[in-house]
Amino acid sequence: MSQTYVTGFPRIGEKRELKFALEAYWAGNSDFETVKSVAKTLRERHWNYQKERHIDFISCNDFSLYDTMLDTAVMLGAIPPRFQGIEDKTERYFAMARGDAQRSAMEMTKWFNTNYHYIVPEIHAHMAFKVDISKIVDEYIEAKALGIDPKINLIGPLTFLALCNPVDGSDLFGFFDDVVEAYAKVLHAISSLGENIVIQFDEPLFAKTLEAKFLSLLKIAYERLGTVSRHLKIAVVTYFDRANEAVEILGNCPIWAIGLDFVYGEENLEALLHVNDKMLIAGLIDGRNVWKNNASKTYVLIEKISKTIDADHIILSTSCSLLHVPFSTRFEEKLAPEVKSRLSFALEKLEELEQINTLWEKREKPEISACTQKAPSVKSSGIFYTRSAYATRFALQQKALNLPLFPTTTIGSFPQTKETRAVRNAYKKGEITREQYEASLKESIKECVAIQEELGLDVLVHGEFERNDMVEYFGELLEGFAFSQNGWVQSYGSRCVKPPLLYGNVSRKQPLSVDWTVYAQSLTDKPMKGMLTGPVTILNWSFVRDDIPKSEVAYEVATAIAEEVDELQRHDIKIIQVDEAAFKEGYPLRAEKIKAYEKWAVESFKASVGTAWDQTQIHTHMCYSNFNDIIDTIERMDADVITIETSRSGNKLLKVFQKANYKAQIGPGVYDIHSPRVPSVEEMSEQIKAFLQVLPKEQLWINPDCGLKTRGWSETKAALANMIKAVYLAR
Incomplete structure (x- = not known):
């Protein structure tokens, strides 16, 4: 038996x-x-x-x-x-x-x-x-x-x-x-x-x-x-x-x-x-x-x-x-x-x-199962990557943005309080109207922008209060996705995620983030960063249909993101972040399978930003990763600024970029957002000094490790205030 x-x-x-x-x-x-x-x-x-x-x-x-x-x-x-x-x-x-x-x-x-x-x-x-x-x-x-x-x-x-x-x-x-x-x-x-x-x-x-x-x-x-x-x-x-x-x-x-x-x-x-x-x-x-x-x-x-x-x-x-x-x-x-x-x-x-x-x-052989996923593949719409070399883009972006030394920003999200989640749940349950929901979101964005200006951040974000999750939110606005009510999976500790179910053909039927980003930009003269999730991360953080190759699904998603990038820049959003937080985790464990993954992963990321003008600054963000073996691949992605989680590892990860003579700008995390503690000004100053042992000052951005969604407002404001004081000292 x-x-x-x-x-x-x-x-x-x-x-x-x-x-x-x-x-x-x-x-x-x-x-x-x-x-x-x-x-x-x-x-x-x-x-x-x-x-x-x-x-x-x-x-x-x-x-x-x-x-x-x-x-x-x-x-x-x-x-x-x-x-x-x-x-x-x-x-x-x-x-x-x-x-x-x-x-x-x-x-x-x-x-x-x-x-x-x-x-x-x-x-x-x-x-x-x-x-x-x-x-x-x-x-x-x-x-x-x-x-x-x-x-x-x-x-x-x-x-x-x-x-x-x-x-x-x-x-x-x-x-x-x-x-x-x-x-x-x-x-x-x-x-x-x-x-x-x-x-x-x-x-x-x-x-x-x-x-x-x-x-x-x-x-x-x-x-x-x-x-x-x-x-x-x-x-x-x-x-x-x-x-x-x-x-x-x-x-x-x-x-x-x-x-x-x-x-x-x-x-x-x-x-x-x-x-x-x-x-x-x-x-x-x-x-x-x-x-x-x-x-x-x-x-x-x-x-x-x-x-x-x-x-x-x-x-x-x-x-x-x-x-x-x-x-x-x-x-x-x-x-x-x-x-x-x-x-x-x-x-x-x-x-x-x-x-x-x-x-x-x-020894009872089952009948041959019919394929449960029958939607035909839709090929990429053929967006080509035609951006100029980085040096050319850098000069145009510096002129357009006029940012100071060590520009400060955050990774995207700000604290989502019980009140924020309650409003979103009330809207989903039909307890408040769409007008009431959007008015509440606008008030949250307005407060968030004001806090960032008061703190003195250089590049602002709208806070992502409309987003339950950086992948689920976009999936809800794209064709081809479905969502569970209780499909939670542990990410770490008590942190759980609810991956979308990517079951069919993907396409963009409506703007994904334009309205909220443009509204936030209207509240400030400082650059407002548009926040999108990249195609590789959307795939790696979703449960993806298994009846066609992942590469084909990735190109479909990339096409949808590229349409959003183009619309954002046409609304005068000069900085757009396309997060690839999960880029590294999708890597095959076997060396002989890596080349094929890198090919479609890099191509789909570049397709997703292929509509960007040279003067539009493209950021990306990557979570905890060992970059030693993928630094060449990161270079091929050709982002203007990459932000990475480094606070728990000092400047160890940055040495990889130094050794590779990486030319684009880098925002290493200066403090750990996964911990509730508030680092002191002195502590973050030491982090910045450690970064400067590895990177030239012109290449360095200063930011937290990751998004601030799971943190409380008091600790967030205190930590960012200390970060900005440390930057003033560095300047």
Whole structure:
């Protein structure tokens, strides 16, 4: 009899219960016992959902109050020195994630090529790992009390090590022995909980193209960990792409199972001969997209696998954790039936896994499914990029804008208060008229512009009060998108996003931002920046139709954005920001697939701004990324100004631009907007000095790290005031 396996499960709650509990606690409106109670209820509920669907391998320790990489650092005792003086474990945990009045938060960046953010562990030469598995023990006992024999999820030692930041410049590989021994202690402690406990080690690192040293260390690590205890069954799981090289090594290690993603890495079929006597955890149900599983296609894939792997050695699984998809379609009451009928969220994927398992057990081949997405592709309208060289554009823009040294701006959004959201919800519910809604928005924009002028910012924004989300807002105004009511996905901590459903052909039927931007410009003599989201980010932050190539969808979106750029500049908007916050996260993990992605990603961005005149200054924004390997690609995008999140990493990222002799202007984030703390003038002055060690003054803009939507007004005004004082000192 075949078995089923779920790599991991969403934890934020079907109605974002964990989000609201955490935020109430952080605001001082409830105690931590309430958070713990909500978390316990959610774990039990999620385990029971999987039990009802007869899932054989259900996880514990995939639940987190903030992030599993942060949990792993705590488990190993990898606590940065600046937090070690905090005796209360809960206070210390959230200070590490969010910072506090005295300490900056740990760095945060994207989890491989997803929109999930993880906290980057910090290690240093004198670090002594001290193991604490109390969280694992508590959750394991909880699951056992419900009649579940859970597997225990752990971030694998190689993935953990590779994603660490050696803050003192130490050689990363020099920590390998200590990290593996710390993991061995974790396994030894877990072994006292019972026999035949499955330990899932997540090693998505090995879905990347890696230097050979990582592969040699993989063998050493699992030779060691596979022999810690006979009571444990070690499963090493990779996902997001193929991992053929790792399989060749793991097949000869003393482990119980190897997990592979056959949805995003069908090339893993070529590695099956190396699985040897191990169990194969076959990732077949898509954990990253929301379209219904094609059972006939999946069945054919299982048949291919079974030609190499004995049927009794195959366990059917999700391709990766279901953390990356919404909870359930059962809460979607307003979606058009033709869209909803195509969807499968986390709970539905459990059903799909159970269904394909039943079919496989009976060797009952399903009928060939008709394609659920039939809309034909619409080719790009043929917008060509004809802007002059950067030096020519720079001279024209300087003359048109007359900006001072170190121009100051923000990334786009300003705080969205409860009142702002209440007005938007009232309008959506029909409780106020369109006229009342627009009047309220205009008042918010007017106040926001006045605040920016009073602070002394050089380039203003309208604040984006009409926008619920930087992708969803545009999708609502474009053809080809649909929107869920409750399709929330965790981005980091309590932060959730609700990705649009890009199911059909995309086109622009009306202005997207022109009216609000032009109104804001009418309130000030300073330049007002138009704010748009780029085609690559719209795709990477949406659930995209999978019946045609992504490149074709990107060109459709780019054409719509280009029409908006042209209309904005014809209304005398001289600066337009086309955000590509998610450009890097869409990168393939495998080197051989990168060139094709870069081609269509760069071309679609350039198509989206191809209508811009030379004197129209084009900005773009990129979120937490390692730019070392894409700096040439960023240059090819040819934006006039790029703003980037750097505050948690000093001037480290800027050195990449320096080394590449990058000519365009750069706005590195001078303070971290993901933390509620307000940095001092002195602190930001030091940041600017650090930037000037890398960049010439003429190239530098000053701005916060990212949009200010999630911050409060008091902290926003205080932080921006300090930023502008620091800029005056620098000038």
